[in-house]
Amino acid sequence: MHDFMLKRFLPYYRPYRVLFLVDMGCALLLALADLVFPAATGRVIDVVVPAGDMGRLARFALALLLLYAVRAGLEYIVGFYGHVLGVNIQRDLRRNIFKHLQTMDIRFFDDTKTGQIMARIMNDLFDLAEISHHLPEDVLVAVIRLVGSLVVMLLIDWRLALVVFAIIPVMALFSSTFRDKFRRAFKQNKETMAAINERIEESISGVRVVRAFGNEVFESRRFDEGNEEFRRSRVRSVKHIGVFSSGVGLLSNWGLVIVLAGGGYAAIKGAISPGSYLAFTLYVSRFFQPLDILVRSMEMFQEGAAGFRRFLEIMDTEPSIFDSADAVALRDVRGTVCFSDVGFRYGDGRARVLHRVNITVAAGETVAIVGPSGAGKTTLCSLIPRFYEIEEGAITIDGLDIRRATLDSLRMSVGLVQQDVFLFSGTVR
Ligand SMILES: Nc1ncnc2c1ncn2[C@@H]1O[C@H](COP(=O)(O)OP(=O)(O)OP(=O)(O)O)[C@@H](O)[C@H]1O
Ligand SMILES: [Mg+2]
Structure with a gap:
């Protein structure tokens, strides 16, 4: 399932593959640069200091200064161009979905809440774009750090390294107990947020009705309920986050202490030099960070996948009303409109609104159609520009x-004046 979605997402990287490769290349170098410092510190303590070699110390310091200058450049490139990549992809996703929405049937908009569409175009795609570059960057950096410090630790002292590895399963176990909790909490956050959006949308677009019936208090109460629900859901998830991060922090700090003791x-037994000992403890702290990042990346991936699935849901909804293969342009219209045996209903399973309707309006003729509310006058008119497809008969x-x-x-x-007028912003052309 994720494979299939990845296949649909990868094309969004294609126009920016150079940007992507530069971003990833710099992230790679960045992670490698971070591995240098502990080893350098170890060398200074073990070799340079005992020899009392000032010149060598200065060269070491200078090299490290340069290294960090280069690292700053790399960090800038990853921070800046990574986000440029993300925002480019965001624009492309948004352009595609907007273009697709323009072709959708009126029925789609009848059935889908505006607030929902807005949330998808704005929030979902923003999250997705952030993930599109942070996820590969983070995973690459984490893996390089993890593997790099692992290899170096093994080289320094394999017995101490084994102690560190023993902590990994404990951490993995601890993290895995949180996966379901997180997923449920995030899902609930999204749902309660959507409920708030819905309330806002309804009470704002229906503001005239609300005022006319003096329903403000009722609306406010309904809103408060949703708002409170969201608050509760957020509190629950930040509680999980709090327990999780402090737990991971505790485990890695304990790991550090164990390594310090071991x-x-x-060192007391003379099995390891002081420099190696220090380097090792520095590598351990670098080793635990990526574990945390990898766990978070997994969550991020879940969330991005959910957003992209919602994006695809819209993109895969095909309009059912489109030009037929043999369509011809209507030209020099005189205006004789004829309904013959027209039958129509809003969707399968809904009640029939029009049944065997026969009307002929000659060119130039003015006809008023009168009937009680809900009789189908508006429906009748929206069939002429094919906002909906008729079920039977012909127009x-x-x-x-x-x-x-x-x-x-x-x-x-076809000219159409709606009951409820909608004004677009901008100038008339
Ligand atoms: N978008 C829609 N989806 C589902 N049902 C609809 C939709 N629009 C109208 N209907 C239903 O179709 C029927 C006819 O509605 P229509 O709006 O055409 O009536 P009308 O004659 O224009 O009424 P009014 O005088 O109030 O404008 C009603 O039962 C209405 O509930
Ligand atoms: Mg009407």
């Missing part, structure tokens, strides 16, 4: 079935 013992304009006309030319030829 290494001290070996023709000047004798041409509207299903054989191109949508563009059809909608250009």
Whole structure:
């Protein structure tokens, strides 16, 4: 399942593959640069200091100064160009989904809440773009650090290294008990957040109704409920996060102490030099960090995958109303509109709104259709520009079935004034 989604996501990297490679290359060098310091410190203590070699000490210091200057450059590139990559991908995702939304049927918008679509285009895609570069960067850096410090620790003293490795399963066990808790908590956060969005959307777009019926108090109460629900959900998840990070912190600090004691013992026995001992403890602290990062990356991946799945859900919804292969442009419209035996309902399983409707309106004629609310007047009119597809019968304009006309030319030829007027911002062209 994830494979399939990855295949759909990778093309978004394609236009920026150079940027991506530069970003990843710099992240790689960055992780390698971080491995130098403990070894250098060990050498200074074991070799340079006992020899009293000032010149060599200065050269060491100078080399490290240079190394950190280069590292700063690398960090800038990863921080800046990584985000450029992310925001480029974000723009492309957003452009694609917006373009796709323009082609969707009116029915889609009937069935989908605006707040939901907004959340997908803004929040989901923002998260996804952040993940698109942070995830590969973090994982690469973590793996290099992990493997690098592992190898170096083995080289310094394999027995001490084994002590460190014994802590890994404990950490993995501890982390795994949190995976389900995190997933559930994050899911609940998303859901309660969506509920708040929905309430805001409804009470704002329905503000006239709310005011007309003096429903402000009721609306506020409903909002407060959702808002409180969200607060509770967030409190629960930050509690999990708190326990998790302090637990991981505790385990790695204890690991450090164990190494300190074990290494001290070996140093007292003369089995390890003081420099190696110090280098080793420095590597251990570098070794535990990536474990934490890898666990967090896993969560990040889950969240990104969920966002991308929602993105694909929209992208894979095909419009059902489109130009037929033999569509022709409606030209020189005179305006004879004819309904013959038209039947229509809003979706399968819904009640029939129109049944065997026959109307002919000659060009130039003015016809008023009168009926009680809900009779189907608005529905009747929205069938002419093909906002919805009729189920039975046919509608023709000047004798041409509207299903054989191109949508563009059809909608250009039909003027429509809605009951509820919507004003676009901007100038009239
Ligand atoms: N988007 C929709 N999805 C599902 N059902 C709908 C939709 N729009 C209208 N209906 C239903 O179709 C029926 C006809 O509605 P329509 O809006 O066409 O009536 P109307 O004659 O224009 O009413 P009014 O005089 O209030 O404007 C009603 O039962 C209504 O509930
Ligand atoms: Mg109406």
